[in-house]
Amino acid sequence: MADSTLVEVDNLHFLRGERPIFSGVDLAIPKGRITAIMGPSGTGKTTLLKLIAGQLTPDEGRIRVAGEDVHRLSRQALFRMRRRMGMLFQSGALFSDLSVFENVAFPLRVHTELPEQMIRDVVLIKLQAVGLRGARHLMPSELSGGMTRRVALARAVALDPDLIMYDEPFVGQDPISMGVLVTLIRSLNSAFNMTAIIVSHDIKETLSIADHVYVIADGRVMASGSPSSLRDSEDPRVSQFIRGKPDGPVPFHYPSESFADDIFAASETP
Numbered sequence: 342m343a344d345s346t347l348v349e350v351d352n353l354h355f356l357r358g359e360r361p362i363f364s365g366v367d368l369a370i371p372k373g374r375i376t377a378i379m380g381p382s383g384t385g386k387t388t389l390l391k392l393i394a395g396q397l398t399p400d401e402g403r404i405r406v407a408g409e410d411v412h413r414l415s416r417q418a419l420f421r422m423r424r425r426m427g428m429l430f431q432s433g434a435l436f437s438d439l440s441v442f443e444n445v446a447f448p449l450r451v452h453t454e455l456p457e458q459m460i461r462d463v464v465l466i467k468l469q470a471v472g473l474r475g476a477r478h479l480m481p482s483e484l485s486g487g488m489t490r491r492v493a494l495a496r497a498v499a500l501d502p503d504l505i506m507y508d509e510p511f512v513g514q515d516p517i518s519m520g521v522l523v524t525l526i527r528s529l530n531s532a533f534n535m536t537a538i539i540v541s542h543d544i545k546e547t548l549s550i551a552d553h554v555y556v557i558a559d560g561r562v563m564a565s566g567s568p569s570s571l572r573d574s575e576d577p578r579v580s581q582f583i584r585g586k587p588d589g590p591v592p593f594h595y596p597s598e599s600f601a602d603d604i605f606a607a608s609e610t611p
């Protein structure tokens with residue numbers, strides 16, 4: 342594995358029941374850069390992040406983070422590795438009964454023995470970075486959607502992770518909040534020299550911040566390269582995706598029997 346690679350996914354196979362989600366995926370996520378994982382809905386992007394974080398186990402293949410095989414670590418070593426990973430999941434809500442300050446302090450209190458004064462300093466630095474130092478006494482119910490996402494971002498970077506994984510960071514945001522988040526993700530990356538993986542449907546925003554993009558479809562890497570090389574790609578599957586056309590070589594429909602057969606069988610089965 343090259344020194345400049347933080348996460349290496351090698352021949353990944355993963356099934357959900359009988360259904361293959363990944364059938365031989367190879368990825369190399371470079372250190373200190375922003376890598377986007379894109380692809381049609383249901384293609385397995387969130388699943389991939391969970392595999393990298395060791396929450397799911399591959400059926401075949403290997404995932405290494407900083408040279409260590411994630412799925413061969415002891416529980417304790419995996420726990421230590423997770424401390425070095427920040428995750429911002431779309432569903433990752435704030436703790437509603439804790440203030441903004443305490444939400445960001447939470448991982449520091451759980452994972453470190455830092456004295457109170459130092460916790461305060463770290464929390465204020467992270468809140469300053471997301472522009473919400475002045476909002477530290479507010480409760481989550483007093484925040485807008487965009488502010489909530491920014492507090493979650495400050496919490497995700499509280500422990501200065503080497504790797505941060507964003508799952509759909511822009512979903513449900515208005516254009517201004519989206520712009521703020523795009524700028525923040527970029528600036529956090531350079532300020533704290535983190536490696537980032539972004540999973541997103543928001544093509545324009547994601548291409549504007551990613552250094553490298555992987556497009557995954559049908560269980561494999563369909564294309565990879567810089568945002569500009571993908572924008573210029575003549576591969577019809579890539580251009581279908583990048584231009585946001587709903588149907589094309591990559592089907593809109595989840596695999597199923599023919600619609601006609603299904604309709605005529607409607608009275609027999611659900």
Ligand SMILES: Nc1ncnc2c1ncn2[C@@H]1O[C@H](COP(=O)(O)OP(=O)(O)OP(=O)(O)O)[C@@H](O)[C@H]1O
Nearest residue numbers: 357358362380381382383384385386387388389542
């Ligand atoms: N817990 C689960 N049990 C069984 N199947 C699951 C489970 N979670 C996800 N799947 C299936 O795995 C596939 C990949 O899901 P995943 O959420 O990773 O896709 P995604 O690319 O992130 O989708 P989207 O872009 O729509 O969020 C989907 O077909 C989904 O139905």
